[in-house]
Amino acid sequence: MTHLPDILGRIDTLWPRALARAGERVQLMEICGTHTVAVSRGGLRDLLPGPLRLVSGPGCPVCVTDQTYVDQAIHLAGERDVIVATYGDMVRVPGREGSLEQARSAGAAVEVIYAAHEAVELARRKAPRQVVFLAIGFETTAPATALALRQARAGRVSNFSVFSAHKLVLPAMHALLDQEDVRIDGFLCPGHVSVIIGYRAYEPIVRKHLRPCVVAGFDDEQILAGIAEILRQLAEAAPAAASVYPVVKADGNPQARQVIEETFRVADAPWRALGVIPSSGLDLAEEYAEFDTARRFELPQVESYEPPGCRCGDVICGRCLPRDCPLFANPCTPRDPVGPCMVSSEGACAAHYKYHRPETGKTNDAT
Amino acid sequence: MCLAIPARIESIEGERATVNLAGTKADVVVTLTPEAGVGDWVLIHAGYAITIVTEEDARETFALLRQIADLDADDPPA
């Protein structure tokens, strides 16, 4: 049943039983930045029961990227004969001395690309200048980076390197659940990460923490169907790893996973607000060391920091809503962002600012 | 980063394919979907096909496709 009224009907029917088991409210976390935006842009909160609260998780690749990485990327952009190739989202993230966009206005070479292979092609065209590719994202974009590395090696594009900040979703979910002050009754799992890793990847979360983990796609019907399935699992006290998104298979895409395994090695990684999470990031494997930006360049050891007052970290942990941050909307806006959650196209703060009423947030929030 | 969208493979050349969605074509890498052939639908994310989908599943889960009137447009409108 994919018809919107049918799905809403199902939610209405399941809700009382789910609530009865949960207590006075149900709080679900959507991990993926694209889900965050889709929920706000679709006005979906208005369609959900009052005490059902949706919070964002650490699913916006830019938002979870440690501040040190941002500053190092901006430093690289300022180097002579270095061109930084990046997905659009990173361009306006504020670093200690301004953003990549500001560096670009001051003369740095920063190119926005739409696909990882474009960075390799750029390197070919611009040789001998160095092209550094800012490889951010979760398991969805890691295979693309891996293929770009293969492409560079096969084509002997020696002026190309990858600055990896790829992260893995599962370790972050475990880390979140270990934080005792955040209530998460269930997870709406990312659609396209799950295309790669498969929905069975969430079984460890279900086994250890007994929370529903449901994968959904991105249009309105898909998101609401995912929520309905979570409510069903809560109502029946039967948490499971499941998917309402038929493009996601139980075991994902084996080719993509293999390409990741061959090109990267799992390493500890620093996450904004969550600190260093063991085995949560992807570094380039030894075989590809010659393409590793971190080994090719002398990177400044910048200490990480949070801008004073900024609660991006709490927002991405589901500890607060964007409007609970003292800087929200004043002075932190998409035009003048303080933290990445406001500047990223997938950031929770940007989504709330862009799509919700300023005073109430119209978030249908019962608390 | 952009959403993934479904599109139909129109032609394949080595690791690359031209996909078509209602007359808009894109050039994508198909290394991650080696089993996909001409006429198959794939899900494209940031320039790469990440999985094969059936046209039926695509229609059901992407409002985008339900909005577009003519799914079989191979040629741009005159």
Next chain:
Amino acid sequence: MTAELIAEVILPAIGGQDATALTDAAEVAWGADRVVFTTDSYVVQPLEFAGGDIGKLAVCGTVNDLAVAAARPVALSMSLVLEEGLEIELLRRVLVSAGEAARRAGVTIVTGDTKVIDRRGEPGMTINTAGIGAPLPGGEVGFRHVGAGDALVLTGPLGLHGLAVMCRRKGLSIASSLESDCQAIHELTAALLEALGPRVHWMRDPTRGGLAATLVDLAQATGRNVEVRQRAIPTDPAATVAAEMLGLDLLNVANEGRLVAVVEAAAAEQAVNILAAHEAAPAPVIIGNVGEATDMPLVEMVTAAGGRRIVQMPYGEDLPRIC
């Protein structure tokens, strides 16, 4: 940033104008005569794109500014700033295009200027067009005429121009059948004014910043809430797909051939029927209404799912240089 520059530096320096009254065209009077006067500069890259080029854009854009100011476009000036190295054939093509656009719009390019400067990167050109128009009888448009309950009418699908330009930018591996909607809309505005006169309260051609920018301007200048319905907005399949591929919201993408008209509620159906008779309005429809005056005017959209979201002024990466 441009808005601040205008308010804080430019206006105080040149003296006079209240920033909130600033519109794209001005009415200048002397004796018993009045003329509507406007100017605009065009810096689009690339210079040629599907459905148009900088020449056609420069003519239609200025004709449209006159048209939505309730004037009959009469004459244009055209100043060219050409960068050294610009291909002569390209220049010829865009000027022929400008000439054709002027002929179709019934205006004459009566004066102009040409300068050549050193190239800055890819050789390009800037065109400035200034235009004069004769105020149409019965035309009384302006923010002050907009009232609660007024209907918003839109003439066709969104985003075609901005997307067509983006798809031509190098580096983008998308080939689209999309064509810019670049066209003159003076016949639409004249038809509305002739039939409805002062029942047409306000008009705008939504260019850079898309429909979103136009609606936010309307809300802020009138101090009234504006509500639109997503399901009412006409769509174009190629535009929908391209926007999805590029991660853009069509509300924020530029148009160069659309009209938004705010008309008295009772005249809305008639307005739609009048527009429907013109090719320049492929899908005229009522998309929303103007609401009550309020301290914090907002533009709100009823989403396809039936929820609500705010429409904000677009900024940043949403706005590539397209005009």
